Amino acid sequence: MTQYGFYFDSSRCTGCKTCALACKDYKDLSVDFAYRKVYDYEGGEWIDGEDGPRVASMFAYHASVSCNHCDNPACVHVCPTGAMHKDADSGLVDVDAGKCIGCGYCHMACPYNAPKVDRQLGRSVKCNGCAERVAEGKSPICVEACPLRALDFGPVEEMAKLGKRANIAPLPEPSYTDPNLYVLESDDAQPAGTFGGEVKNIKEVM
Numbered sequence: 001m002t003q004y005g006f007y008f009d010s011s012r013c014t015g016c017k018t019c020a021l022a023c024k025d026y027k028d029l030s031v032d033f034a035y036r037k038v039y040d041y042e043g044g045e046w047i048d049g050e051d052g053p054r055v056a057s058m059f060a061y062h063a064s065v066s067c068n069h070c071d072n073p074a075c076v077h078v079c080p081t082g083a084m085h086k087d088a089d090s091g092l093v094d095v096d097a098g099k100c101i102g103c104g105y106c107h108m109a110c111p112y113n114a115p116k117v118d119r120q121l122g123r124s125v126k127c128n129g130c131a132e133r134v135a136e137g138k139s140p141i142c143v144e145a146c147p148l149r150a151l152d153f154g155p156v157e158e159m160a161k162l163g164k165r166a167n168i169a170p171l172p173e174p175s176y177t178d179p180n181l182y183v184l185e186s187d188d189a190q191p192a193g194t195f196g197g198e199v200k201n202i203k204e205v206m
Contacts, residue, residue, distance in 0.1 A: 003071070003091035004129060005156040005180025006143075007163055008064055010189050012150035015040055015062035022145030023066070023127070033116055035127035036066040036142050037205040041170050043190070043197025059188035059197065063168055064151060066142065067114035067127035068179030069093045075106035075115050075126075084115070084124065091156075091180070092129040100124050111172045112179070113206065129153070156180050167192050170199050 015038055023029070023036045044058035069092050075084045076093065083099035084106050086092070095106075095115070100123035106115040107124065115126040130140035134153075138144070143151045152159065163184040166174040171181075173193035183189075190196050199205065 001089055001091055003069075003156045003180060004134065004153065005069060005091075005159045005182065006066070006140075007152040007154075007159040007182045007184075008168075009150045009152075009163070009184045010061055010063065010168060010186040011184060012148045013038075013062045013064055013186075014148060016147065018145050018147055019064050019142035019151060023142050026130075026141040033118065033125065034205075035114075035125075036064060037113075038201075039063040039065065039170055039205055040200045041190070041197050042200050059190065061186050061188045063170065063183075064142075065112060065171065065181070067093055067129070068112055068166065068177070068181040069129055070180060071178035072176075074109040074111065074177050078105040078109040080105065087131065090129070090131065090134060092131050092134070093126070094128040094131060095124050095126060097121075097123055111176055156182075169194050169197060 017038045020034055020036045020038055040062055042060040046054045046056055049055045073093050081099045081101055083096045102117050102122045104117045107117055115124045118125045139153050143153045159182040163182040166179045166181045168183045169190040169192055171192045
């Protein structure tokens with residue numbers, strides 16, 4: 001099996017959300033669903049300087065996140081029907097629409113908020129890594145759409161050479177699910193699993 005994964009360059013991302021919009025358009029998603037989300041993460045404080053002037057420790061950056069097609073996917077482990085599964089050839093996590101009963105366990109278990117339950121369809125929906133495009137030798141639509149080339153996709157052995165595994169706040173510590181997302185941090189980036197900042201567009205990404 002060739003395990004595929006994403007790479008994200010935090011130093012390049014401007015938060016334009018072209019990746020998220022391209023995904024919504026390609027997948028024909030309603031306004032209630034987004035398979036890729038861009039988090040606006042900000043924080044810091046003013047510190048009294050030794051010589052009198054106050055010094056700012058502010059930071060702000062963006063994090064583009066979709067399903068991370070984890071090595072140890074929580075969504076797969078809790079699925080009672082086997083509908084949520086990892087593809088044997090690509091390692092991409094997907095939903096078998098014929099098996100899914102829409103219980104929502106996958107949504108509750110995923111620390112990245114990737115699966116959602118579409119009540120109109122009666123089943124879970126999520127990013128599948130554009131598996132149909134990958135099978136044709138193409139990149140996922142989000143990667144192709146990024147104007148700053150902040151996203152990439154490929155075998156995890158190659159992505160791991162470019163960055164560290166999901167090591168950026170507001171993401172949780174990668175040890176929970178071993179996500180196949182590799183990140184090159186910007187200068188402002190905070191470590192995963194820390195809480196020194198806030199997601200400023202929380203309604204947009206939930």
